[in-house]
Amino acid sequence: xxxxxxxxxxxxxxxxxxxxxxxxxxxxxxxxxxxxxxxxxxxxxxxxxxxxxxxxxxxxxxxxxxxxxxxxxxxxxxxxxxxxxxxxxxxxxxxxxxxxxxxxxxxxxxxxxxxxxxxxxxxxxxxxxxxxxxxxxxxxxxxxxxxxxxxxxxxxxxxxxxxxxxxxxxxxxxxxxxxxxxxxxxxxxxxxxxxxxxxxxxxxxxxxxxxxxxxxxxxxxxxxxxxxxxxxxxxxxxxxxxxxxxxxxxxxxxxx
Numbered sequence: 001x002x003x004x005x006x007x008x009x010x011x012x013x014x015x016x017x018x019x020x021x022x023x024x025x026x027x028x029x030x031x032x033x034x035x036x037x038x039x040x041x042x043x044x045x046x047x048x049x050x051x052x053x054x055x056x057x058x059x060x061x062x063x064x065x066x067x068x069x070x071x072x073x074x075x076x077x078x079x080x081x082x083x084x085x086x087x088x089x090x091x092x093x094x095x096x097x098x099x100x101x102x103x104x105x106x107x108x109x110x111x112x113x114x115x116x117x118x119x120x121x122x123x124x125x126x127x128x129x130x131x132x133x134x135x136x137x138x139x140x141x142x143x144x145x146x147x148x149x150x151x152x153x154x155x156x157x158x159x160x161x162x163x164x165x166x167x168x169x170x171x172x173x174x175x176x177x178x179x180x181x182x183x184x185x186x187x188x189x190x191x192x193x194x195x196x197x198x199x200x201x202x203x204x205x206x207x208x209x210x211x212x213x214x215x216x217x218x219x220x221x222x223x224x225x226x227x228x229x230x231x232x233x234x235x236x237x238x239x240x241x242x243x244x245x246x247x248x249x250x251x252x253x254x255x256x
Contacts (some may be wrong), residue, residue, distance in 0.1 A: 001102055033255050034178055035136030037084050041256055044078040046223070046249040050095040052120060054243030056153055057232070058164050061105035063155065065118050067096065071247055072097055084218055085130040088141065094121040095245065102159055114158030121150045126172060138179040147172045147203075149229075151240060166238040168231065170199025184213040200231040211253060221251040 033042045050073070053066035074095030080087050096119040103114040126145025147170050154163045174192025181187055187210055194203040206247075209223035226246040232239035 008131075013164075015100070021174045032136040033080065033082070033087070034130060034139035035134050038098040039083045040081075041138075042078075042080040042253065044221070044251050044253045046076040046078075046251040048074040048076045048093060048095065048247055048249050050074040050245060050247040052095065052097045052118065052243075052245050054229075054240075055241040056118065056243075057239035057241065058153060058162070058235075059237040059254070061103060061108070061114055061155075063103050063114060063153065064101040065116070065153075065243075066101070066171075067097060067099050070078065074247075076249060077089075082128075085134060087128045087130075087141075089126045089128055089145070091124040091126075092122070092183075094119070103155070105159075108159045112159055115156040116157075116158040117152075117154040117156060118150040119150075123148045124172060128176070136180075139177070141178075142174075143176065143192070144171070144173040146170070147199075149200070149231075151238075164238055166231075166236060166240075168185075168199045170195045171197055172203075186211045186213075195229075195231075198249075200229050203227065209249075209251075217255045219255065221249070221253055223249040223251060225249060 033040050049071040051071045056063045056065050056123045057117075058076035061070070069137070072095065076093035077091070079090045082088060096117065098115075098117045100113050100115050103112050104110075112154065124145060124147040126143045128141045128143035130139050130141050148167070149164050149170065150165065150167045152163070152165045156160045172194040174190060176188055178186065178188040178191035186209065191206040193205070194200060196202055205225065205227040207221050207223060209221050211219045211221040224247070227244065229240060229243045232241070
């Protein structure tokens with residue numbers, strides 16, 4: 001991950017330089033989506049520099065999924081609509097990874113390699129409520145909903161070629177904290193847990209986002225997100241073990 005870390009440091013430095021150089025930065029954030037008694041909406045689009053790691057079990061075959069040298073560009077989106085303390089949230093993200101990994105299983109020689117094409121798509125619907133002080137400069141929200149997960153694995157060659165897909169729905173509950181940092185800058189930190197009752201065995205996520213208001217309702221953001229998932233059922237031969245998706249998000253946010 002050495003080259004990826006260097007790239008992330010440069011990207012972060014470039015983002016901060018851009019926000020200080022842009023003309024016309026608003027003295028305060030416009031179109032507040034916290035502490036707003038009226039109707040509001042917020043739409044976000046992100047370029048996701050994603051990284052995937054985990055062990056993928058297809059029946060008796062185990063494939064090591066991951067890339068230790070580079071991150072891969074993927075996409076994500078976030079739409080929030082609400083009034084007062086309440087908001088509905090829809091999230092979407094998708095990423096994929098083509099690489100070569102170790103494959104193990106009955107009759108497969110030790111150290112065998114396989115070229116694979118692994119994809120991971122998620123969509124989430126949830127409702128959130130701003131609790132405590134009803135303020136625009138800082139806010140604490142609780143949210144809960146459902147997350148849809150779709151994974152696909154294609155083994156392109158090697159001793160066990162084949163294609164498998166798996167989908168599940170899981171409950172998600174979490175919290176988010178937002179605060180203005182002064183001037184045009186703001187920060188939010190959030191996390192959630194999922195699964196357990198149905199869907200995955202357990203999933204947890206943590207993330208943070210730094211935003212800057214560049215003009216009116218337009219904001220640029222830099223975010224980091226980490227999600228770990230354990231999935232496996234008795235009814236399916238598919239399993240995702242120690243599975244992680246993480247990475248940096250470069251976003252454009254419109255608030256109104």
